[in-house]
Amino acid sequence: MQKTFIICESTSGGTDKKILDSIIHTHNLLTDSKIHTTEDKNSGKVGSIDDVKEFLTRNLFNATIDRYQNILIIVDADEDTKKRFEEILSCFKNQSNNFELPKRINDPIPNSSTKMNVGIFLMPNNNEKGGLETLCLQGLKHNN
Numbered sequence: 311m312q313k314t315f316i317i318c319e320s321t322s323g324g325t326d327k328k329i330l331d332s333i334i335h336t337h338n339l340l341t342d343s344k345i346h347t348t349e350d351k352n353s354g355k356v357g358s359i360d361d362v363k364e365f366l367t368r369n370l371f372n373a374t375i376d377r378y379q380n381i382l383i384i385v386d387a388d389e390d391t392k393k394r395f396e397e398i399l400s401c402f403k404n405q406s407n408n409f410e411l412p413k414r415i416n417d418p419i420p421n422s423s424t425k426m427n428v429g430i431f432l433m434p435n436n437n438e439k440g441g442l443e444t445l446c447l448q449g450l451k452h453n454n
Contacts, residue, residue, distance in 0.1 A: 312342070312379040312380055313342045313343065313344075313377065313378045313379055313380070314340050314342065314343040314344075314378060314379070314380040314381070314382055315343070315344055315346060315373070315374050315377075315378040315380070315381050315382070316330070316334075316340070316343055316344065316345045316346065316381075316382045316383075316384060317345075317346045317347070317348075317362060317365065317366070317370075317381070317382070317383050317384070318330055318345065318346075318347055318357075318362070318383075318384045318385060319347070319348075319357050319358060319359055319361075319362055319385050319386060320347035320348065320349035320357035324347065324349065326347070326442055327345050327347050329442060329446070330345055330384060331345055340382075343382075344378075346373070348361035348362055348364070348365045359385055359386065359388070359394075359397075362383070362385055363397060363398070363401050366383070366398070366401035366402070367401045367404075370401075370405075371405060371408055371409075374426060375408075375426075378426060379426060379427060380419055380426070380427045380428075380429065381409070381426055381427065381428045381429070382419065382428075382429045382430075382431065383398055383428065383429070383430045383431070384431045384433065385398070385430075385431075385432060385433065386432070386433045386440065386441030386442060387432035387433060387434070387436075387438065387439050387440060387441065388439060388440075388441060389439050390439065391415060391432050391436070391437060391438065391439060392415065394432055395415045395430060395432060398430050399411060399430075402428070407425075408425060408426060409425055409426050409427075409428050410422035410425040410426070410427045410428065411428050412428065412429060412430055415430075415432070415436055415437070416436050416437075433445055434448060
């Protein structure tokens with residue numbers, strides 16, 4: 311079974327992580343995974359998209375090497391899905407020997423046997439602007 315390292319943004323109180331953890335475990339989606347946020351509980355700093363990008367650029371390789379086969383990045387698309395996707399990809403520009411990256415939005419996680427495979431999911435649905443809150447609101451609309 312392949313182990314997956316999931317990184318996401320965080321709000322104070324860790325709401326994003328809690329919701330993702332609940333979805334993943336309730337639906338038994340990734341049985342061998344760890345969700346990581348860039349929240350710093352000591353300073354009270356939440357994990358913004360800039361913190362996620364910094365982690366991807368500076369710390370991801372050391373945090374995952376020899377422990378995980380897949381990296382899943384789940385962040386808000388915010389106002390521009392294509393721009394956010396390109397921002398995330400740019401974090402790997404000096405690390406291409408270590409990671410296999412998706413070529414386009416909506417590509418599945420690659421399946422390299424020699425590199426760590428990276429998937430990128432932009433909330434709410436990889437196509438529209440918005441975030442986790444948008445996904446939750448859309449879910450409420452479908453229930454009514």
